[in-house]
Amino acid sequence: MKSDSITAFKRELDRYLGKTGLQDYGEKAGDWGYSLTCIFLTFLHTHMIAATAEGKRQRKPSKKLLESTEDYDQLFIPKKKLKPGFDPLHQVCFIPDFVILDIVFDYKHIRLLYLFSITENSERKRHRKPTKKLLESTGDFDQFVPKKKFKRDLYHSFKSDIQPDSADEINDLDPFLSTSRKSQMERGGGAAKKENVCQLCEKPGELLLCEGQCCGAFHLKCLGLTKMPEGKFNCSECTTGFHTCFVCRQNGEDVKRCLMPLCGKFYHMECIEKYPTSVALNKGFRCSLHVCLSCHACNPTNPRATKGRMMRCVRCPVAYHANDNCLAAGCVVLASNSIICTNHFTARRGCRHHGHVNVSWCFVCSEGGSLLCCESCPAAFHRECLNIEMPAGKWYCNDCKAGKKPRYKDIIWVKLGRYRWWPAEVCHPKNVPTNIQKMKHEIGEFPVRFFGSNDYFWTYQARVFSYMEGDKGSKDKTCKGLNSIFKKALQEAAERFEELKAQKETRQAQEEKRNEKKPPPYKHIKVNKAVGKVQIFTADLSEISRCNCKPTDENPCGQDSECLNRMLMYECHPAVCPAGEKCQNQCFTKRQYPEVEILKTPGRGWGLCCKGDIKKGQFVNEYVGEVIDEEECYSRIKYAQEHDICNFYMLTLDKDRIIDAGPKGNYSRFMNHSCKPNCETQKWTVNGDTRVGLFALCEILSGSELTFNYHLECLGTGKTACKCGAPNCSGYLGVQPKNAPTSADMKKKPPIPRKRKQQSELVKDHEEECFRCGDSGQLVICKKPGCPKVYHADCLNLNKRPAGKWECPWHQCDVCGKEAISFCELCPSSFCMDHREGALFISKLDGRLSCNEHDPCGPIPLEPGEIREIMPSPNKLVLHALQPLDSTLIRHFVIDGPW
Structure with a gap:
């Protein structure tokens, strides 16, 4: 039975080779043509049987059949009963002639033509990859491929129809892998799809994967190798155990590996902590390569930021979702999941449009003056508007610290040459004219289209900032001829902004609808x-x-x-x-x-x-x-x-x-x-x-x-609106609820009108500015009953906020620390009975009692024996303390800021 099947198969093969006029060539070449063709058709046949049988699930060939290439007749017998009238041998032979031609004479293209044939015959069935044994059995076919090639035009005519869209699709569709790719599958597992570029030259190609902790990928030439190494391969870092930090590029033993599987990146803890998307876990950390920086910058609590396919920078721990909505404009795409991000922009010497430009007004108050300029974008602020101290060294705005970058289809303001700030739209390089694409540009630069003139130019982050609704641009009229064009540009920018805003709101509504299916994640x-x-x-x-x-x-x-x-x-x-x-x-x-x-x-x-x-x-x-x-x-x-x-x-x-x-x-x-x-x-x-x-x-x-009831305690003057909808709702969290009238009270007679008392002046619990420096912010409240004073922790030279019942220094003598009875009205200076004489004076400016640090005109000393004592009146201040244990328990904290 075995020999009869093989003879019948060869007879059918001779008939097809005879039709194409290549039978003589096969006889001269020996039996290799039969062996090669039979093995390929054997593998092809097993897939076509599963693709043709209706309702049959595809099965892999058994281990015994894959180890032997001689028992061809067994491979033609399906494991389940076939449809009536199905002839396996003739079904295999009904293949287009060009397939057999390329099978016999050019093995390197077997995989592409094989995929084309399978798609032709069974579009609705998904084939499986060959097993490890079959890949090993086909690894030595290259030595049988003749140097002479035939009918290449026929192959190229079909090659364009089956080109995969990405490197990932090549990995998924390729049934016959080269030796190097086979090593990736065996050694790297899932990492074979993650590392698509060489870590040394940053170029794609046939890569050798390290089996150590780094999961790195390398070209053989980059490693100085001429052939694939036998056995397991470990790179030099995994061999020595000294890995390089992915941020600072310094190696040593103090680096730690990211806990995510197949990541393989090592970092110094002080280096990875600089990235806001990194997260500390139980015994390590998750690096920022697993979080979309754009999604995290817009909403750090968005669970979508860690989901989906990422495009990761090969030079630093930055990642984005693999779509134009998240990817930062100016990133260079190396492979389907590898990029070089915009952080690696290098300005060319002598290039004017590569210089950093900052605006001449404050982004908060829109006024000029002495400004604090961001080192990464054109933003500028007054130090007083940000309520911060003057920083030392380089300073970056909050948006740049969070990782916000210009993205494709963003409406922005651009500074080019001596022109005013002009509205433009960030364009994807594939959507601009060919001559614009060919213009010389660096990593991090992106093309923009100027409104009004429809001109294009390549620029980068340091010369653009976001367009906001209602922006009117600069009032400076540098050229009368451009005023009409500028007005047109403003109108086009506003219309395009509204159009993109509507699209963004639609996407956000869809995303919110998806997120509404379950609450935010927590443990x-x-x-x-x-x-x-x-x-x-x-x-x-x-x-x-x-x-x-x-x-x-x-x-x-x-x-x-x-x-x-x-x-x-x-x-x-x-x-x-x-x-x-x-x-x-x-x-x-x-x-x-x-x-x-x-x-x-x-x-x-x-x-x-x-x-x-x-x-x-x-x-x-x-x-x-x-x-x-x-x-x-x-x-x-x-x-x-x-x-x-x-x-x-x-x-x-x-x-x-x-x-x-x-x-x-x-x-x-x-x-x-x-x-x-x-x-x-x-x-x-x-x-x-x-x-x-x-x-x-x-x-x-x-x-x-x-x-x-939350019994909210607020820090600062900000209030959070209450949306409970109760009849006695106070309107704000932390405010005492109103006494809602009951139905019985509504039926009672109206109360007798009485004389209205004069409304007493509302006195706040505590002051809103620091008693020492006079500024607001995060303040420490004195817990002594009746004291309204608040302070900054820095003004008190405290490293951390005091805990428990804390009393401010206004109540202790500056000299001995005893309880004070005389107080300066302008600072926390105070004195006890023994040290108050000669320490306080009546100010010439306003007549208030003060120490000698405040009156520039000179103090008026008190008369001998005259003592002026200032004690805070407890009747005019509201005691701010916790209620009994069974009522006030909640302290939700609300801080003044951009909520």
């Missing part, structure tokens, strides 16, 4: 997690209080019982409580939460709803998150302010600890604020530590949203 935890130096306390069993409940009681330690621990908000310990397993005062430990679900609420983001009825006083949930100290709290607030994050989940646990449920938490983090809530927060002592629980204030019906 779900069941108990509080300590961060840094914060501790979670655990009491000894001998220190835990014991109640008097009995297991024979109807509801031992229940809600309606007289359990002493429950009254004192102490949770019973299962090893101490007399009720034992029947104890009903262990809701925190046993996590006895009612069933809830997360839902999208109208106008207030995500919320939490109950799926069943909840009784009044019932335990709803525990507020769980990361337990941090006040220093870490302000650090996170500062980070949120710099990255435009306006969602906070911070709750005060005690004077030294705060719960942050932002990065980690449970379902309670989704509960919204309400001025008329149905839940309240209570502090309970559980196993010796303080924990916060949420309890129902009233009967809550199934499907109702669960809310509680």
Whole structure:
């Protein structure tokens, strides 16, 4: 049976070779032509059987069949029953003649023609790649390929039709790989598709992948090799163990590898921390090559920033999504996933349009004067408008620090030569005329089309800034002939801006609709997690209080019982409580939460709803998150302010600890604020530590949203609008809710009109400017009752914000530190009974009591024995302190800034 099948196959092959007039050539060449053709047709046949059989799933040839190339007849027998009338041998032979010609005479093009034939015969079926054994069995075919070639025009006529669009598609479609590509598949695995360019010359081609930690790709010539190395290949860095930092290009043992699989990049910690998209993980970090810089710069909390196919810079840890909406204009594309980003722009000497230009006005107040200029873009600011100290060395604006770059289709202002700032649109190089494409340009430059004149030019980031709605341009009229063109340019720019704005809003709406399907990502935890130096306390069993409940009681330690621990908000310990397993005062430990679900609420983001009825006083949930100290709290607030994050989940646990449920938490983090809530927060002592629980204030019906009052504490003068919709809504978070009238009050008679009292002047709790320097900002509040003074931590020479109940230096004598009784009205200088004489004077300017540091005209000394004492009146100041433990627990922090 075996020999008959082979004979029949050769007979059919002779018939086809005879038709093409090449039978004699095959006989002269020996049996290699038959062997080569038979092996190829054997492999082709196995795919065509699966492609023709309806409803049959493709199977790989078995290991035994792939190891032997002699048992051809077995490969013609399908593993499943074929359709009636199907003839495997003739089905294989019905192949266009040009396929057999190129198979016999040019093996190097077998893969392309093979793919074309498979597509012709089975468009709806997807073939599989050959296995490792078959690739090894075909690795030595190159020595059989004759030097003489035939009918090349016929091949080239089909080559253009099957060219893949990218290097990734070549990898996916190529069934017969060269030796080097085979090594990539065997040694690099998934990394073979990631590294498409050589790390040394930054050019694509046939690459050799390192099997060490770096996952690097190299050309043989770049490594100084003439042939593929036998066995495993490790580059010099992986061999020595000294890897190079991908940022500073310095090697050593203190570099660490990115934790993402197949990344292979090493960094110094101080180098990778400079990139805002890098994230610290449990035992390492995730480098910025795995986050789209454009998406992160627009919204750091956008989960899409880490998803999708990325295009990564081969010179620095910068990555963008592989689309024109995210890719920074001016990036040079090397391969389907490799680029050189705009950070590697190098200005040419003597080139005028490569010089850096800054605007002559402040981007905040639009006024001139002494400006602080960004080193990367044309932005300029007054130091006072940014409320910062004069920086030393180079300075970059917030947009440049965040990584914002001009992108394709952006409307911008461009400075070219002596012309005024002119509106233009960033164009993709493929969309500009050919002569513009051929103009000499550097990495980081991109073509722009000027409105009004439709001229093109290549420029870069340091000479452009974003167009804003309503921009009118410079009022300087440098040339009367250009005024009409400039007006036309402004009109075209405004129209194009509105068109692109509508397109962007449509994309954002679609993205928001996709994101609405699930809430923002966070890590779900069941108990509080300590961060840094914060501790979670655990009491000894001998220190835990014991109640008097009995297991024979109807509801031992229940809600309606007289359990002493429950009254004192102490949770019973299962090893101490007399009720034992029947104890009903262990809701925190046993996590006895009612069933809830997360839902999208109208106008207030995500919320939490109950799926069943909840009784009044019932335990709803525990507020769980990361337990941090006040220093870490302000650090996170500062980070949120710099990255435009306006969602906070911070709750005060005690004077030294705060719960942050932002990065980690449970379902309670989704509960919204309400001025008329149905839940309240209570502090309970559980196993010796303080924990916060949420309890129902009233009967809550199934499907109702669960809310509680945040008791927001604001730092600064900014306010956050409240959207709870309650009848007694105060309008702002942190403001005391109004007393909503009840239905019974509405039925009462109208009150008797009384004489209106004069409205007293509203006095603020604390001042808004630092008592030492007079500027606003992030201020430290004095906690002494009645004191309105606030300070900057820097003005007090403090390295960190003071924690707990802190009193300002205005209340201590400058000389001995005792309690002060005489105070300077212009600075924190103060003195006690023993040191006040001769220290304070009446100012000539305004008659106020001051020390000798403030009056330039000279002080008027007090008369002998005359003492003027200034004490802050507690009647005119509102005490700003926490309410009892069972009410004020939430401290959401809002800082003045661009929210």
